[in-house]
Amino acid sequence: MxxxxxxxxxxxxxxxxxxxxxxxxxxxxxxxxxxxxxxxxxxxxxxxxxxxxxxxxxxxxxxxxxxxxxxxxxxxxxxxxxxxxxxxxxxxxxxxxxxxxxxxxxxxxxxxxxxxxxxxxxxxxxxxxxxxxxxxxxEKTDLWPPLEPGLRVCPEPTDNKPGGGLFVKRVRLAEYDGSPTLGQYVLHEARIGQRLRASPHPNLARFHGCAVGARGEVTGLCFDRYLETLGERMRRGAPVDAERSIEQVRAAVHHLHSLQLVHNDVTVDNVMFVNHGPALVLVDFDSCAARGGGLPKKRGPVPDGAVASEFENDYVGLQLVYAVLLRYQDATKAQR
Incomplete structure (x- = not known):
């Protein structure tokens, strides 16, 4: 139209x-x-x-x-x-x-x-x-794309109610730039989430399916609800075990790489604590892409001159996250 x-x-x-x-x-x-x-x-x-x-x-x-x-x-x-x-x-x-x-x-x-x-x-x-x-x-489809055949529908999306067991990742309408890109990102992340659901890992966010509107449009993506990001925990001054944390993030990245996927956005704000304990998961898969594919516009730190989705992109992210963890750990020890 x-x-x-x-x-x-x-x-x-x-x-x-x-x-x-x-x-x-x-x-x-x-x-x-x-x-x-x-x-x-x-x-x-x-x-x-x-x-x-x-x-x-x-x-x-x-x-x-x-x-x-x-x-x-x-x-x-x-x-x-x-x-x-x-x-x-x-x-x-x-x-x-x-x-x-x-x-x-x-x-x-x-x-x-x-x-x-x-x-x-x-x-x-x-x-x-x-x-x-x-x-x-x-166009509504630029914001909320039609559900693709084969994509899982979340049976009971909680719509982010306090205390709910699921988190519904809604479309960020303010990010709309006049192109269908926003809706394409939603479908792309749904496909990645479904693939990871078939090959789960304890350190990767668990996908439950798509939240679907009355016209069959995808209005959100449903994941397990987690407590807070690694960045948020550090900003409030809570204790964080650097070695234990980075090993979990490495395990998540290694599993993605075993599926020939590159996360492309490994940062402290895309790592979340499951609860008040040390367990972590890697989240946010809208920048994730097949190895050798194009470099997404929305991405985290990558090597200088990078033009494709390669494992090295995630290695750069891991190094930066580890550096932040070590600095934070040293700073908290100095304050004791």
Whole structure:
């Protein structure tokens, strides 16, 4: 189904050139930097100036300007559009980190809508009025993909109720970037979880299946509920056995590698304690990929120059986790 769009006429005054405008092109980099534009690494000041001028040129060519209406109409319209989230989007071209736009999401008549807003904003209150937006309706399948044949359905998802035995990992709607990537990550992690369910390991999070909505869409992924991450336990100053902890993480990684899988995101925040004891599990499989496959955009630390999912990616993560554990253990001993 084609995306719905709500356009507003542009302003005719001289101020129109400087009003907020909204990007509607998904392949921003390709249009913003068409070949054969030569890029060279420059100093921060010159890079900023060059990037700014290129962004200005792009905005003039591709952005639509919205019209401003009287206060009463603006208040009424904004009351019909419920703000949901805002997030800055950045890109990197030729080694230069470049701000692209602010992505804003709204809720309206049981549908999510999004807009790409030119400019950076400190808070929601600083955003331009809704009627100035070029809004696009978000396809539901971009957020909640249809259940694939063969994927397990969780019989009793607890919806994260306190004290429940299951944790339902919901889609992070604020991470939506205007592409179907979010829904694809959900299905990908469900496939990995199902594969691990067939080959379980005590140090890997246990997958129970998909939470499914009324229309057969995947609304979440169900796992065993765990107490806290390794990072959280260290931040609250609780004792942690470095050697015992890293051995469990290594065992989890080794099991993944035996299945020719690479986790790609081994960090202290993706390792969780089962309870108040020392037992650990490795969680979060949306970056997990078959060995030799592409390197996912969402990932943890990997070797310099890495372009594929290889075991070495997880070895780097293990080394960093172990280094953090040793520093923490030394620090807690010094405080005694």
């Amino acid at each position: 084609a995306r719905c769009r709500r356009d507003t006429p542009g302003m005719t005054s001289e101020k129109a050139k400087y009003s907020p405008c909204f990007l509607r092109v998904h392949r921003i980099r390709d249009k913003l930097f068409p070949p054969p534009l030569p890029w060279k690494k420059t100093s921060p000041s010159s890079s900023s100036s060059s990037s700014s001028s290129l962004v200005t040129l792009f905005l003039k060519r591709h952005c639509s300007h919205g019209s401003h209406t009287n206060g009463a109409k603006q208040t009424k319209m904004e009351s019909e559009w419920e703000f949901y989230s805002m997030k800055e989007r950045w890109g990197e071209i030729g080694g230069v980190r470049l701000f692209l736009y602010t992505h804003v999401m709204y809720w309206h008549k049981n549908e999510f809508w999004d807009a790409r807003v030119a400019g950076r904003y400190a808070s929601r209150a600083d955003l331009p009025p809704v009627e100035a937006c070029v809004l696009q309706q978000i």
